[in-house]
Amino acid sequence: MTEIQIPRPVSGDVLERILEDHALFEDLLRLARRTDTDREAARRALAEVLVAHAVAEEELVYPQLKQARAIDEHEKEHGEEEHAEINEALLAFLEVRGTDTQKYDDALEELATVVNHHANEEEQTIINPAREDVSIDRREALAVEWLTRRNQLLEQGCASEEQVRALVDEAVAEGTLAPEEAREEADEIKEKAKEEAEAVEEAAKEDAAG
Numbered sequence: 001m002t003e004i005q006i007p008r009p010v011s012g013d014v015l016e017r018i019l020e021d022h023a024l025f026e027d028l029l030r031l032a033r034r035t036d037t038d039r040e041a042a043r044r045a046l047a048e049v050l051v052a053h054a055v056a057e058e059e060l061v062y063p064q065l066k067q068a069r070a071i072d073e074h075e076k077e078h079g080e081e082e083h084a085e086i087n088e089a090l091l092a093f094l095e096v097r098g099t100d101t102q103k104y105d106d107a108l109e110e111l112a113t114v115v116n117h118h119a120n121e122e123e124q125t126i127i128n129p130a131r132e133d134v135s136i137d138r139r140e141a142l143a144v145e146w147l148t149r150r151n152q153l154l155e156q157g158c159a160s161e162e163q164v165r166a167l168v169d170e171a172v173a174e175g176t177l178a179p180e181e182a183r184e185e186a187d188e189i190k191e192k193a194k195e196e197a198e199a200v201e202e203a204a205k206e207d208a209a210g
Contacts, residue, residue: 002038004028004045008151013136014061014143015127021053022119029112039099047090047159050115051167054083055158056149062126064142070133071126077176079126082118084171089114091168094161 007024009017028049031042062076071079093107130139157163171177178186 002041004031004038004041006045006049006154008147008154010144010147010151012140012143012147014139014146015131017143017147018053018057018061018127019123021049022123024049025115025119029108029115032108033105035100039104043093043099044159047094047164048154048157050086050090051159051164052150052153054086055153055167056146058083060146060149061142064138065126065130065134068130068134068138070130075125079118079122081176082114082121084168084176085114086111086118087164087167087171088177090159091161091164094159094164 007020009020025046028042028046031037032039032046034042058080062071062079065071066073066076089107089111093104093111096104096107098104134142168177172179177183
């Protein structure tokens with residue numbers, strides 16, 4: 001398997017380094033889609049950087065931004081909830097055997113959806129306020145702490161299927177994620193509501209046309 005080198009910067013502005021990881025997520029998602037690359041290598045690299053990034057954020061970045069009043073408790077908890085949702089989708093992606101099936105493609109797109117949603121929301125509700133409310137000196141000091149932890153996790157290996165499953169189980173135990181049964185029931189309700197809404201729209205179109 002080809003080894004994809006994940007950048008390991010050690011300093012800078014923590015906000016810019018976080019944004020660089022967001023761009024890296026997009027690059028690795030793109031590689032994981034391609035059929036002329038080592039998809040398994042892209043999957044492994046994507047998993048590792050997603051987990052290392054999020055764990056280090058929750059341990060260091062979110063608490064310090066909350067302390068600086070750049071974010072509040074709700075924003076901190078929401079970020080953690082979205083990380084848990086990413087881990088859940090990542091686990092489903094890692095559980096797929098092989099990389100040349102429709103199941104692989106579907107799991108990848110589910111993961112891409114939650115990753116992109118989180119990155120966009122974090123940039124708007126956490127990065128932008130922190131840029132205004134936290135001094136560059138503090139952001140640079142935080143970058144050293146965050147990157148040290150992120151890179152340590154990458155060196156250790158932090159995103160095996162078992163490790164990601166443990167993160168998901170921990171999120172459920174802490175109440176960050178609802179239990180699987182409740183989430184499955186909620187998904188069924190959402191799907192039924194979607195079908196009913198589509199039926200209403202189709203009926204309205206037919207009435208308008210006829």
